[in-house]
Amino acid sequence: MPDADRPQELPARLLTDPEMIDACRARDFARVFRLVKTRAGIYPSMIARRCDLTPSRVGEVIAGRRQLLHMDVVERIADGLRIPGHMLGLTRRAWETPQALATTERALPQTPGQGPGQQNAMSLPGADVDSILVLATRTSLNTATLAAFRSSIEDYWRRDDQHGGEALRPAIVGQLRYVVGLLKEIRSPSIQSGLYGIAAELARLTGWTYFDARQYDQARLYFTEALQLAKEIDDRQFMANVLACMSLQGTYQDKPADSLALVAAAQDQARSALDTTPRVLSMLSMREAFAHATLGNRESTHRAMKEAHRRFEQIRTSDPDPSWVTYFDETKLIVDTGIAHGRLGEAATAEPLIADALRREAHTNQRGRAFHSFWLARTQLDQGKLDQACHTATQALEPASAVASERVTSHLREFYDQLAPHRKEPVALAFEARLRELLPPVSGPLHP
Template sequence: MPESSPPPELPVRLLTDPEMIKACRLRDFALVFRMVKKHAGIYPSMIARRCDLTPSRVGEVMAAKRKLLHMDVVERISDGLRIPGHMLGLSSRTWESLPERSATDREPPSRPTESSASSSTPTRDVDDVLASVACTSPSASTVQALRSSIEDYWRRDDEHGGEALRPAVIGQLRYVENLLTQSRGDGVRHGLLGVAAELARLTGWTHFDSRQFSQARLYFGQALRFAKDIDDRQFMANVLACMSLQATYQDRPTDALALATAAQDHARSISGTPRVLSMLSMREAFAHATLGSRSGAHAAISEAHRQFERILDSDSDPSWVTYFNEYKLTVDTGIAHARLGEAEIAEPLIAQALHRESSTNQRGRAFHAFWLARTQLQQGKLEQACHTAVNALTPASAVTSKRVTGHLREFSVQLSPHRDEPAALAFDSQLRQVLPACVSGSPRP
């Protein structure tokens, strides 16, 4: 937003009004905007400026002619109007962690001086105007350039985590949505919808990796809608597989299994490639393992390997599944056995795959080293497990991934019965130095 100082808070009586609470929960922004105008004196032009919307768009929303559904818009409304994140189904916003000020401390924002109003770059309002009149004509090369940037995003996500990438990805998603309004050719529009689906899935993934599950689910839903518009059932299966994995993290194994099964149904309906079907079978195996179904997990693992053996060099795999190679099949097989508590089977598989892990995939190295340490601890190999876990700290500290730090925290808790052993003390000391946030608090689900 253009303002240099944060916007003032909404009156407490408005935020505690049952009608306002219900309107926020339903994301009925027509009512939210009307109540903000009536009870806080924030008129449509101010709402537009605070939330980075056009006045006409705000007017359409207040007249119930338009709805605001995109996640980034909901976040801008939360930040612009100072509506606490939980009221809109979001995680706590960054400004909510700031120290609360008393009513006497709150001063009206000062009018900007001429010097403070000037800037070396245009305001976002001006950028929007310039973008709206730009002579853009999306073409096949535009789609290809966007796909290349997505590949780069995924590479950097592996190397550094997705937290810092998310604003850029969301910005590019908004850009593609704008291009869709200008596209005339069916072929280019089809390509842009595919790109939008991939960007929405990537955004959902970055939220999932940060354990912001509600936001992840919303973006995954958006990705499904884009893919459905072009009837890309293989990509829909991919998104459902992501949602299945998230459900295992939320301790909802029944949902995870239903989503994995639906993903396979979509892929099989169009004769999906063996690599896609192999990856989806591994997602099913994870779900069965989380449920504690040994027979179901073993059957799904066998199917994953059977499908993988059918892969041919001539297969036209979608780009998003090429990561699922023999190494990935091996490590996922090990993790599935580890989830079942079959540590003796899991350990050599994970160790073999970890040895072949790319040095640039920092999150993968940390994640798989955790699973290896866990299987070693399950077998009573305390010193070996702690040594493996210490080796996981370097790649874990190189990425911003709450999934990874959450797993390390779980391992730290699992070490509790051995807390006085030298190996456990050495790991705990290293953990406190490298990732102190993992030491405090209990593991998340």
């Protein structure tokens, strides 16, 4: 069926209208067709075309002279008019679940074959020629060059928050390999140390983009490379940071014991460094709380959260915080505390903390707002607050659709699964309608 002829999603207000719900439950298609016509602007001729019925048959149904009882016809009506299956006593239809919610950890992309754009690509110099040209035109590095590298890394992180890192990854990896190539030449100790630090940050950022895309094996490889680069210059704070990232990944992979071991190693590295700041120690204590919460260790989780807050209170404006930890501000401390309570099942304690953090959070951080909103919705649903939970989750859909993040999608999926017992409620139907609008379902014809 051409896209122009494919039905739009029925309005949420129609799908949640008690009259429509009752008509569908009774399979009273005379009423269903009349409501679809008056409330959605889909006229009988269009109903016939979308449901693979004859116009005269639709007219007879609306006039009450004919009933539609065969299951295959009922299924065609559900698919043609986009009426959720359970409303008509059917199993869930394939189009009801957005494609994004059916994904799992993704395999690495395969090398593409020759495509339409290959001819243009062939007119560009190869990677080996690029490398030769770089060698021929390289200028001596100085502190301004290092500052430019660091500025680009900060820009990558900012764009990652706004849009996700997948589209940025080729540029980040390219810059990483360029900087690693620079390390092969002998330079002054300060410049060489700065290059190692920049390469470590680029490797961690690359690992993070793979982690956010749920490509965990690749993430671990780059995190390991970041550790090795930081070890070359004995940057123990940064090594602690990378280990903390790997610990967080462990919680997503359902490997809480690994997560706890990694964050313990991170804390050991941080304590062995003379310049570790309270902000870094506070962040690490919160990662420890996540690991304990995933294991269900209530007392240990609370103790780690208390330590995180104690360390945070020791922060002074004069502290020489590394740039990579400045994101861990009061808002982040509050929301992470709420999430740790949520992981323990302490929804009533978690909800006001996450809600408070969301009010404070920058609107430019699309991923953070989506991520934290789904956590808030889950804590509300845990307390039986169905209307609030669906409202919160609906608000989260717009930032979720604006950022490419499989990690955010996994949290949406968890809320979606948690909503299963309530799917027939009007507020849940409205949420699903908005979900399908912003995150389209599997494409393709509605029926053969």
